[in-house]
Amino acid sequence: MTTVIQNVAVPTLAYTGDILIANGRFAAFGQHLNGDTIIDGTGLTALPGFVDVHVHFREPGFTAKETIATGAAAAAHGGYTTVVAMPNVNPVPDNVADFVDITKRNAAVPIHVKQWAAITKGRTSTQSVDMAALKAAGAFGFSNDGNGVQDAATMAAAMTAAQHLNLPIAAHIEDEGLMQHGVVNAGKLAKKLNLPGIPNVAESAQLARDLELAAATNVHYHACHISTKESVALIRAAKAAGVHVTAEVTPHHLLLDETDIHADDPAFKMNPPLRSRADHLALIEGLADGTLDMIATDHAPHTAADKTGSMATAAFGIVGLETAFSLLYTQFVTTKMFTLAQLVNWLSSAPATAFGLPAGKLIVGAPADVTLVDLNRQGTIDDHTWLSKGHNSPFIGRPYTGAVVKTIASGQVAWTE
Ligand SMILES: NC(=O)N[C@@H](CC(=O)O)C(=O)O
Ligand SMILES: [Zn+2]
Ligand SMILES: [Zn+2]
Numbered sequence: 001m002t003t004v005i006q007n008v009a010v011p012t013l014a015y016t017g018d019i020l021i022a023n024g025r026f027a028a029f030g031q032h033l034n035g036d037t038i039i040d041g042t043g044l045t046a047l048p049g050f051v052d053v054h055v056h057f058r059e060p061g062f063t064a065k066e067t068i069a070t071g072a073a074a075a076a077h078g079g080y081t082t083v084v085a086m087p088n089v090n091p092v093p094d095n096v097a098d099f100v101d102i103t104k105r106n107a108a109v110p111i112h113v114k115q116w117a118a119i120t121k122g123r124t125s126t127q128s129v130d131m132a133a134l135k136a137a138g139a140f141g142f143s144n145d146g147n148g149v150q151d152a153a154t155m156a157a158a159m160t161a162a163q164h165l166n167l168p169i170a171a172h173i174e175d176e177g178l179m180q181h182g183v184v185n186a187g188k189l190a191k192k193l194n195l196p197g198i199p200n201v202a203e204s205a206q207l208a209r210d211l212e213l214a215a216a217t218n219v220h221y222h223a224c225h226i227s228t229k230e231s232v233a234l235i236r237a238a239k240a241a242g243v244h245v246t247a248e249v250t251p252h253h254l255l256l257d258e259t260d261i262h263a264d265d266p267a268f269k270m271n272p273p274l275r276s277r278a279d280h281l282a283l284i285e286g287l288a289d290g291t292l293d294m295i296a297t298d299h300a301p302h303t304a305a306d307k308t309g310s311m312a313t314a315a316f317g318i319v320g321l322e323t324a325f326s327l328l329y330t331q332f333v334t335t336k337m338f339t340l341a342q343l344v345n346w347l348s349s350a351p352a353t354a355f356g357l358p359a360g361k362l363i364v365g366a367p368a369d370v371t372l373v374d375l376n377r378q379g380t381i382d383d384h385t386w387l388s389k390g391h392n393s394p395f396i397g398r399p400y401t402g403a404v405v406k407t408i409a410s411g412q413v414a415w416t417e
Contacts, residue, residue: 003411004033008041008372011340012048012362019046021368024411028364041372044405047344048360049081049111049369051351053170054145054224054248054296055321057113059105061090066301066389071321072109074299074388076415078321079404081369082112082352082359087123088146094118094129096137103138110414111407112359112369116143116170119158123147126154131161140355141168145224148174148206155210159217168220168246168355171210173231174272178202183311185273189258195311198273204230211238214245222354223247225298227272229282236291246354248296249283251324255331256280256394266307266314267394270300287346288338294350297324301390319390323381325373327395329402340375368411377403387415 005019010029018033019026019041057071066074068085075083085106093099099117106113117139121127124147131142142162149155149171162169179202184190186197207223211234214221223235226247238245252270257280261268268274286292300317307314325347332338352360359369381398383391407415 002027002035003037003039004035005039005041005046005370005372009045010362011045012344019362019370021411024368026362026364026366026368029362039406043374044372045375046362047079047371047373048348048362049371049407049409050079050325050347051082051357051359052080052297052299052321053084053222053294053351053355055083055085055299056088056301056317057085058089058301060102064303064389065306068105068113069109070387070389071299071301072111072113073415074319074321074386076111076407076409077387077404078323079325079371079373079407080111080321081371081407081409081414082114082357084114084116084140086143086145087116087118092118092123094121094123096130096133099134099137099139110412111409114140116140116145118142119144119149119169120154126151128154128157128161131165131167135165135167139167141170141222143170143172143224145170145172148172148176150176152209152213156213156217159213159219159221163217163219168222170222170224172224173203173206173210175202175206178205183269183273184261185258185275187258187276189261193264193311195264200228200230200275200279203228203272204234207231207234211235211243211245214238215241215243218244221245225250225253225272225296226283226286226292227253227275227279229279232282232286232291236286239291246293247291248294249287249292250298251295251320251328252318252394253280253283254287254295255327264311266309266311267318267392269311269314269316270298270318271316293354295324295328295346296351297321299388301388302392304391307392318393319388322386322388323393323395326381326400326403327398329375330400334401368408370408371404372406373402374405375402377401379403
């Protein structure tokens with residue numbers, strides 16, 4: 001069973017022509033290739049399938065918000081062929097039985113869904129999980145995302161154990177004492193809306209601690225959803241000192257800041273919050289200079305009921321998988337601030353390289369994960385087209401240029417318009 005994508009632009013290989021796929025893998029790149037199934041790529045651009053190491057699929061436990069099937073469908077719609085799901089579900093995958101249950105569910109969808117296991121029992125305790133057993137069950141690494149690890153000794157022990165197993169720790173970085181039950185960035189906006197604020201130090205103080213511990217333990221420490229200028233500076237210095245740290249930034253922190261919030265609107269509530277203009281610019285600079293390695297959506301679907309009322313009480317988080325490419329291409333590539341190659345690196349090759357995934361490159365022998373985009377397509381973000389159960393996004397109605405039209409994972413069409 002072979003498939004040929006014909007007459008498609010392949011910018012990462014600098015040619016326009018055909019891509020042959022056989023047995024789920026790339027078999028040839030060239031001209032006048034033939035196969036059983038033909039996909040006409042005329043006018044389209046082939047990119048390595050996108051990789052998102054930070055998504056929330058809510059199953060088991062919160063399937064009114066999302067299921068693995070709807071989350072994976074949303075990912076495919078957004079051009080993603082590999083995602084890594086966070087463990088803030090119920091039951092928490094902090095033991096082999098519950099971990100295996102999730103991985104079976106993850107295996108039933110048309111894209112590659114990998115799974116973070118919890119760092120500690122229940123994600124918020126100080127009791128360690130059996131990392132070796134979870135590794136044997138297929139854990140991608142360990143994360144308590146949704147909460148920071150509050151206790152330094154717990155984090156140090158987890159890093160030591162993960163390092164021995166050669167697996168990463170992905171940290172949601174937040175000191176709960178310093179967070180002061182805030183819901184938006186501390187400062188002018190919090191005052192204007194009369195809402196409790198989250199100061200930058202709630203992130204950067206814990207990050208400073210973690211980078212010291214990462215240096216001492218040699219673990220691969222992955223910093224989730226970096227949001228402040230102080231954090232960018234800390235990661236830049238740690239990298240210069242040789243610490244094995246990688247970091248992600250979300251599309252929303254690259255596209256928005258607190259000055260875009262004009263009212264008490266839960267569509268703009270996420271953790272970490274949209275920060276100041278200075279923080280926003282530092283994130284873009286950090287991405288440009290390699291301090292921040294990759295873009296991860298932190299796709300966080302919620303029901304409409306979870307997101308009504310005031311930011312004081314609504315759930316934290318916004319969806320992102322179905323809008324990331326169009327929004328980022330529009331904001332950064334059509335404006336020539338960044339190149340398409342840079343964006344594709346941040347969405348695909350960089351996360352694949354950082355975590356040793358067989359993705360991110362169009363090369364013979366690799367799994368045939370490829371996303372076809374129409375770089376000239378224009379429209380406005382329309383949540384009626386979304387496959388996620390979550391419609392919690394501040395980007396609905398925003399104009400864009402560039403859209404995903406077909407997503408192929410392991411040679412099979414996972415989504416097509
Ligand atoms: N980012 C969010 O605002 N929310 C995430 C949790 C998280 O990523 O910390 C969620 O699970 O809803
Ligand atoms: Zn988080
Ligand atoms: Zn998250």
